[in-house]
Amino acid sequence: MNKILIANRGEIAVRIIRACREQGLQSIAVYSECDRTALHVRLADEAYPIGPNPAVESYLNINRIVDVARQAGADAVHPGYGFLAENDAFADACREGGLIFVGPSPEAIALMGSKTAARAVAIRAGVPVVPGTTEPVLESATPEELAARAGEIGYPLLVKAVAGGGGKGMRAVDSSSELLTAVQTARSEAHSSFGDSAVYFERRLVKPRHVEVQLLADGYGTILPFVERECSIQRRHQKLVEETPSLAVSRTLREEMTSAAARIAALAGYTNAGTIEFLLDESTGRAFFLEMNTRLQVEHPITEMVTGVDLVAAQLAIARGERLTLDPHRLLEPAGHAIECRVYAEDPDANFLPSPGRITHLRPPAGPGVRDDSGVTEGSEIPVFYDSLVSKVASWGSNRPLAVARMARALAEYQIRGIKTTIPFFLRLLKDADFLAGRFDTTFVERLLGRHAGDRPDPLSVEARTIALMAVALQALHSEAPVPTASADGWKERARFEGLREWPTA
């Protein structure tokens, strides 16, 4: 295995290209038209165009990607997450094309990728599941039939894409009046995200925590689960913040969840990296199987930080046919605490509306205990065609308060202009008393936002107002007749400033 095609874009493509370079493997990037100058293209050894901007014509174009991989002489294909990562037809096309697919077999993807089939596997493995429909809801179902199926499950419920993941193609329904719109929206989103519009219904637990177990499985039957990740900080089923370990998981519960995860993976004939998601009912201490993500998870860095295992390198090793030789006990004993904040190009002060655009200025966070997995550089354009993840900031500390303090420090340092991001939301969250105490569940963010919905914008302090007035006055003064700034090196500042002006002054 010498040459890997990365069938993805953005930060995860960059992450995988870095792993390839560290492992001495050649990397091949692919790009849609608007991604010609994207960071993942710039960092790769080779790069090939795969079509127009809409994902269905490029990053979801199985034939094109397999053709490029074969023509470029790739030995393997890494799908990242999203796009074709959980598409069994793609894994199959790679196998048919003589390419190693860095992930599970097409059969395992098909089995666990179907949310309904996966639930059946969990039941066979003796793992509790959330009540719901055992089969997908028929495309042809009439409104009356839909209402009847929903009634059997009971409200509140979730409409979920059978092929779904990451909150795409999922809608919450509180009462029967919302059902039809929710099914339509979920189907349409599922189709555009996964090319499959099938959906099913699932009971919505009241205030559950979302906790998940990462695992690695090699081709020789070794299955290694890792200490859990806490992913309850989410909005509209889109994860915002993850941490490991979870404050809500006791040693006993960890043992229970990790062995449940390993049993499910074994029954599914699972290989490579995967994640079993659970909903944790804190009132009863019971964890229910939710679904399996049959690929690398967005939030894998925090697991790497507390265990020292490079999960992408491990994926590549498993794909090469190597045996896992990690010490299973170390994977369940986290060293310290890690947190990740997902920096999305969304406006937290305007209901998290997407905020595509050009990044005019960028200074990522750095220093001790901070890791930034970014897909952009200064000057990058965040296109409207793909998801809005800009970068993932992860922090490590010897305990949770230190990891939180470090995250706040890192995000305060993170300068990104030209687009709106979720950073201001995180800075507020990291000061919230309930968050700091670990008292939260999957409904927490909506409640937090609701609680503060009335009092936006925060009133400015006297000092903040003064500073804003001064800065505006200076900018107004200097934009009328640009003059050099004051400094010990007057002429240098002048040169610097003139270099930045678009037009010389009359």
Added chain:
Amino acid sequence: MNKILIANRGEIAVRIIRACREQGLQSIAVYSECDRTALHVRLADEAYPIGPNPAVESYLNINRIVDVARQAGADAVHPGYGFLAENDAFADACREGGLIFVGPSPEAIALMGSKTAARAVAIRAGVPVVPGTTEPVLESATPEELAARAGEIGYPLLVKAVAGGGGKGMRAVDSSSELLTAVQTARSEAHSSFGDSAVYFERRLVKPRHVEVQLLADGYGTILPFVERECSIQRRHQKLVEETPSLAVSRTLREEMTSAAARIAALAGYTNAGTIEFLLDESTGRAFFLEMNTRLQVEHPITEMVTGVDLVAAQLAIARGERLTLDPHRLLEPAGHAIECRVYAEDPDANFLPSPGRITHLRPPAGPGVRDDSGVTEGSEIPVFYDSLVSKVASWGSNRPLAVARMARALAEYQIRGIKTTIPFFLRLLKDADFLAGRFDTTFVERLLGRHAGDRPDPLSVEARTIALMAVALQALHSEAPVPTASADGWKERARFEGLREWPTA
């Protein structure tokens, strides 16, 4: 302790400001004229000017700094490394001014800061020292007297600043003819670096390794040594690359060196962070006490990476009067392997000549297992007045080959333009067979450079030449009559390009 003045600049000031923020402490930056817009000023809560550019008038101005600290209401002063960090008069002035000095007592600094007195302490602690003069060489010594003292030690020898550190004020002398110039140069450099021109002579071991032991000591008698750092990759006594653990140190030798370090610190009444440097004679397996650095070390990040201890946070805790509660055994058992490369503004292709100037473009390395401690940002000016350290890149891997591969990946990603840096040297070093095998000593870099002195510049490959020709042709084409670049978004590229041009085209 609520407010800390950082009596330093550059990356170490940034490092300490970050620690303050993470610990909930207010930070105060100080700056010379040319540093008004430096990164450490931008990140601090408060900032005060302390004088003109030459360090003796600003960063070495004890009265001014103590005055600023008191006026600003600081409780404590962190000296960083270099400048006043090992100046007992400064530590004393802080104490007299009612300020906590984040470091050892003035008495311990004076004792261990004098290289000759420190050697006496080591001898009392039963630790072997390198043969040399036990007292400083007199300022008034005639050339004949100098030659006589040198003759007693024997050539090759080193002229070393009594107050020295970091290779400043140190000169190697192979024969008597070089002695006078070496003494003069060392005295002059020692004076400008430390404000003290006293020097002494020390035998120069043949091809020793430079290995050092970090330690922390609290005010209650607890002294904790850490797993050693290997610092043999140096040039003209300036460290370039450090790693931990050392391939040359067995478990027995580690036990011997760390307990020697703890004995020396105990005898010196040492508190806070410090480092005992040893020269390791590989042929005999003997480690000789070289000197003690009574402050935070430049290369502290690699120790943090393999032990999980935040050394700056520990310094602040000790200064606050807290007890050390770390598990001593964990500090001696490194988790994985870490390497640091010091990115200096020096031209490795021109005998490492200083390369001050403005950083016109910067994209620091990032991603898994990489830490960049930088003192600059895009647009920063590297002044001629201070040392040339730009940033420190550290990498972590579960073993040495992975840490090395990751470092190579990180440095290849590191884009910094406008100044020359040592990055190209590191990229060559990281491919050297002897370096990869761990076969090196403190003379290794000079030999490596000598070996390659004849064959610079490396001949370009056909592909590299082709690419260079193409890029030059494109640049020539477009600089004559700037036209927009080609892309799917023609107009966007045009706008972007015009925004970057200094002058509109006629």
Added chain:
Amino acid sequence: MTLQIEIDGRLSRVLVERAGSEPRYRFTIDGQSADVDAVRLDRWTWSLILPDGSQHVVAVRGSAMSGFTVHLSSRDVTAGVARRGHRTSRPLGGGQEGIGSGPARIMAPMPGKVVRVLVTVGQNVQAGEGIVVVEAMKMENELRAPRAGVVREIAARPGLSVEVGAVLAVVD
């Protein structure tokens, strides 16, 4: 130079002058004076050191014509500016019109593609009822009626690519 600057609905009178040697400025804000060390870091960014020693990096985008946006560490604020005797510029508002009287225009809050139109012209809608679904960045965003009324116009149709601020429908 004296400016009238409006932030958060409150107007301040700001006099700015050079004070002593560069880079010092004297600001007089609503009658209170302060000497400030202000250096421009780039075209939009200023580093200010106030008399109390506090250090602030502030970015300001925009112009006196369009209004300014100030990026403070706590949050972004918009500011309108007028020189003495001129009209104050309107602070930059959001993309959606108020809940007051008059026709309510449903505008695209970001560039994207219309996926579905949920109403027809002439239909009665309640406040909060979905009008149009716009997809951007793989998320469908339902745009809702800001208040009850009758759908007067629909400019959106499925598949249409829309720029930020495009009017998609009018409810009255």
Added chain:
Amino acid sequence: MTLQIEIDGRLSRVLVERAGSEPRYRFTIDGQSADVDAVRLDRWTWSLILPDGSQHVVAVRGSAMSGFTVHLSSRDVTAGVARRGHRTSRPLGGGQEGIGSGPARIMAPMPGKVVRVLVTVGQNVQAGEGIVVVEAMKMENELRAPRAGVVREIAARPGLSVEVGAVLAVVD
């Protein structure tokens, strides 16, 4: 456009034309043609994708007048350029003159401060003998005679601040 480009002492003839739709260029280098996907990332940086799929980010500073410096991943190279019929520009050299004949000028290789002058006018010096010590960035750098000769001129004096390229002494 056809250019003569000199790199590492060897001249190449480079024809560059637009080929098909943007961003493709056709290069003909010493008779060999290749279609390349080239996009400008910023004022000095190009991303090239060659026909074999290999991707390269290359920065180029300078001008046809002064010569160019190309930042390759392996090392920096200098290049001189002439359009057909014009003279080739001199590649940018280092700060120090060659070891050839004629007076040898000792020039400051970086900005700094003269700390000591080690010779006097009229003194005989050997190749490699120290002439002047310049301090920059806390390191003293001894500048040495590139060859044996007599010190003809000394422009340096202790304490003098010097810019890069300043002549400090002449040995002949």
